[in-house]
Amino acid sequence: SAATPVEDLRYKISEKSDSTIRVTERNSDVVVTEKADAADAVPFIRTETAPNFPGGKDKLRAFINKNISFPATAYKDGVLNMDAVVQLTIAKDGVVKDAHIVKSSGKTLDAEALRMARMLPKFHPGLNGGVPAESSYTLAFQYYVNQQQ
Template identity: 25%
Template sequence: MFGSKIDLFKRDWLDVVFANKNKSYGAYELRQRSDANTTKSLLIASTVFVLAFLSPKIAELVKPAPPVEKEEKQVEVIVQPPPPVNPETPPPPPPQPPPPKQDQVKFPPPIVKPDELVRDEEPVTIEDLKKADPGQKTIAGDPDADIVIATAAGDGPKQAAVVEDTKVYDFVSLESQPTFPGGMDKFYAYVQRAVKYPAMAQENNIQGKVFLSFVVEKDGSLTDIKVERKLGGGTDEEAIRVLKASPRWIPGIQNGKKVRVKYNIPISFTLSQ
């Protein structure tokens, strides 16, 4: 059977196999188209494989070539040495300053001389000084000349940057301690009015003191409020609320300036009998 040359996939054999059978059934049609479907599948698979294999090469061909950098030519410049200096050649004269904007008259400082050495020169009068400035020699001024400043230009006096003092001071070592407006008696009167005894603390008969710390800012507001020793039962939260709602304090003073000061204070919670 295996050595025979009979091709069972020929259409003649298909007709024999499907004789007296329902050829409209899908198996007959599939057997007829099996060769064409196999060839088509091979062609599609081969095409996809070739395209996948050649895709990097195709991408390189499609990708534009990078710009070619131009090579800069380096030109060597030879600088000629300066000519030799002749020591006998006199130096050039110094540049003359521009003429002043206003006329000047010779007004040398007074020097005591003997009478025989005094020259017959007329002294400068007050009228001459009204029209011109005094100088070492008489120079005609140029009204169109620019004003020349002989001194070196500078930045002028600079004001040092003001550094704000943000240090938190201890209230004990201060020149003037922060305080509540009207004194601490007024503060505790405010606390007595503002405190609302928490219901949990009342039910559990919680009494005592809550110790707090805070910072009195330069504007008198209270910040960084912390509970240093807790009492519980809602009293800690109530004490913080009362301090946050407190009016502004009078800030502390150090070296004549307002500073930030850390302050510690207890707030008592007592149930009335």
């Protein structure tokens, strides 16, 4: 499967949700970012117009799929299961900075998700009132690879 920006995913908040979960509304979807009281909470910076990858989401997926690499140590019994989420800050000039893991898939796969996030080329920045502004972008890495098939 391909890496999918979180904007494409729908998250549901169940009745069992903890009242300390910080929720950010984005493009009419609800994205659960993390526990608001967590010591390492990463703020989510919203803009009127979201940042976007040059060429769109399909080009972003293609870039990631072309460049992602899984070390042999990432496989357990011939299976790799990656479900990591990285939050990025997109600067006013479109440069990707401040990549943080907000959902972990373990040390090895998190390192690969961060490596990929840090090698992304410039985005079209988010806009506030038509002016480029620093903003957040959340990227989900969801891969399942079974070498035994």
